[in-house]
Amino acid sequence: MDGVERQESSSVPGAGPARRRFLGLCAGVGLGAAAACEQVAPAHRSAAPDARLPEAERDRPGTADWRIGSLGAPDAIAGYADRVSVAPGEEFGLSVSTTAAAFRVSALRVGWYGGKQARRVWFSPRIPGRAQRSPAILSGTRTVRADWPRTLTVDTTGWPEGAYLLRLEAESGHQRYVPLILRSTHGAGRTVLLHAPATWQAYNRWGGLSLYAGSDGSYAGRSLAVTFDRPYDQNGAEKFLVYEWAAVVLAERLGIPLAYTTGTDVHADPGVLAGATAVVCLGHDEYWTPEQRRHVTAARDAGTNIAFLGANTCFRRVRIEASDSGPGRTVVCYKSSYTADPCFPARPALVTTDFRAAPGADPESSLTGVLYEGYPVDAPYVVTAPDHWLYEGTGVRAGAGFDHLVGVEYDRVIPGTAAPGPLEITARSPPGVRRPAQPQRLGVLHRGRRRRGLRDRHHALGGGPDGGHRRRQPAPRHGRGHPRLRHPHHGEPAARLRRGPGGPPPPGATPQRRAGVRHRPGVTPARAPCGGGVRVSSGPVRSTMAACC
Structure with missing residues (x-):
């Protein structure tokens, strides 16, 4: 298709049941399996919406050819945007390096699109290619910077809000992604999907260093600050595709009113959270600034529900600082070298x-x-409260277990530690850690002071002071499934459970990295990182859901 499609669609008034279904799907079942349902009915639609809003996209035709066909060598083509996110109508710059004579760019918006899971909303003309200079390393913090000149400027006028993959397409046939969020300016009455670019960047080893390892692979040689002024490694969007992509596809398929933002945006301006029905942290969301945490907590306390779809959320405290290229381009985290x-x-x-x-x-x-x-951990998810609304329509019974659903990291409820409010336990897991550790708990809902299975992995829901719920799961392998898979045993489209991660890996995952297996570079045992899980806050009951990964 040429340019941006401007086909009209319809809005989604009061999609409460669909939103609740989305939270339930994310809660105890593994998000990939949730997205797998082939008969999920979208919320009722009526009048034509603003073309910039996500619901304007839901009836538009998708683009089947959105995946990467061939990566080629690391220098075949790579690039980065000079903005983590933009509002619709704003411009951003792309810096691209390629060994090919020329390349093009396709802007692919992620969504359901009748099962095609993306739509091309824009593509560039042919652009002459050039190989850019080698990256520089700042000695004080061992920060890798590409510092390439801008190759092209892109105007997003006419692009709807959402999560985008900019596919760089070299004439040699090789391709890579650049992730970009078209952020929403208003989230009142909507479910806000919160992307985690600070965590994407923390694990990014482009140029040889990340916040986990130096060029020699050692923890001691790691970067103390990383920058968005460089491409992402591997396919260019691995962390987004592994941890966040399936949740976006599912949410769009269910037809609930959505808004899009990132942790770095909420750090700077929490306006999109005002009046939001819910905020969903989509997967592995480890790195937060104090400002982001304060703003999300304030939204919860004002009555917004919060869901965390991964363990180890908000584990690392970081600062977002400016670089020579502009504000908000550097993620600082000294970790054990904090002095x-x-x-x-x-x-x-x-x-x-x-x-x-x-x-x-x-x-x-x-x-x-x-x-x-x-x-790491590899454990079953064992249901303890089958009558809870999280499991509506699944037919599960107390004691039902789903192998391999908890991993590769996990959280648990620990008595005596600070908590947002009473919790309820909805699932728990027996020990299954592959290193010395205590038993864990899976689904935990805390109500009052009752806490059971204190050393099991937990799936927990708890309440905020003003009614905002938070939901946390025992780190089921969320985001790693494929939205077109079906669970063989449960026919209820609202919430099918899948036994383990199963199925093919998410798009872009390398064949040897099976879904649910190790998701980060080598880490010293004493500094093991944290990962996925689920927490959700919903409704006037204001509960928190927690998950382990």
Whole structure:
């Protein structure tokens, strides 16, 4: 198709049941399986919506050819945007390096689109290619910067809000993605999908270094700050595709009113959270600034429901700082080297280490209801409260277990630690950690002071002070499934359970990295990272759902 389609669709008034179905699907079943349902009915639609809003897209034809056909060598083609997100109508720059004579760019919006799962809303003309210079490394923080000149400027006028994959297409046939969020400016009455670019960047090893490892692979040689002024490694959008893509496809398929933003945007301006029905942290969302945490907590306390679809959420405290290219381009996290952080010791609340650690200890459980505890883990998800609304329509019974659904990391409820409110346990898991660790709990809903299975992995829901719910799951392998898979045993489209991750890997995953298997570069055992899980806040009951991964 040429240019941007302007086909009219319809809005989604009061999609409460669909939103609840979405949270239920995300809760105890593994998000990939949830997205797999082939008969999910969208919310009722009526008048034609604003073309910039996500619901304007739902009846438009998709683009089957959106995946990468061939990566080629790392230098075949790569690039990055000078903005993590833009509002519809704003411009952004792309810096591209390629060994090909020329390339093109396709802007692919992620959604259901009748099962095609993306739509091309724009493509560029042929652009001459050139190989850019090698990256520079800033000695003080070992930060890798590409610092390439801008190759082209892209105008997003006419693009609807949503999650985009910009596919760089070299004439040699090789391709790579650049992720971009077309953020919403208003989220009142909507479910806000919160993307995690700070975490994407923390694990990015383009140029040889990340916040986990140096060029020699050692933890000691790791970067202390990383920048968005460089491409992402592998296919260019691996963390988005593994942890967030399936949730976006599912949410769009269900037809609920959506808004899109990122953690770095909420850090700078929480306006999109005002009046939101729910906020969904989509997957592995480990790196938060104190400002982002404060803004999300305030939204919860004002009555917005919060769902966390991954364990280890809000585990690392970071700062977002400017670079030579502009504001908000650098993610700073000194971790165990926090005494070298310029904020130490004068400003302990801004020292970049684990939230629960000194000098400014503020455990993440006060937001999430649970604490990250273990990696790696491979355990079943065992239902303990089958009558809870999370499991409506599934037919599950108490004691029903789903093998391999909990992993590769997990959280659990720990008595005596800060919590947002009473929790309820809806599922739990027996021990299954592949290193010395305590038993864990899966589905935990805390109500009052009753807490059971204190050392099992937990799936938890808890309440905020003003009615906002939060939901946290025992880290089922969310986001790793494929929206077209079906569970062989349960016919209810609203919430099918799948036994383990199963199915093909998400698009872009390398064949050897089976879904649900190791998701991060090598880490020293003493500093094991944290990962996926689920927490959801919903309705006037204001509960929190927690998950382990």
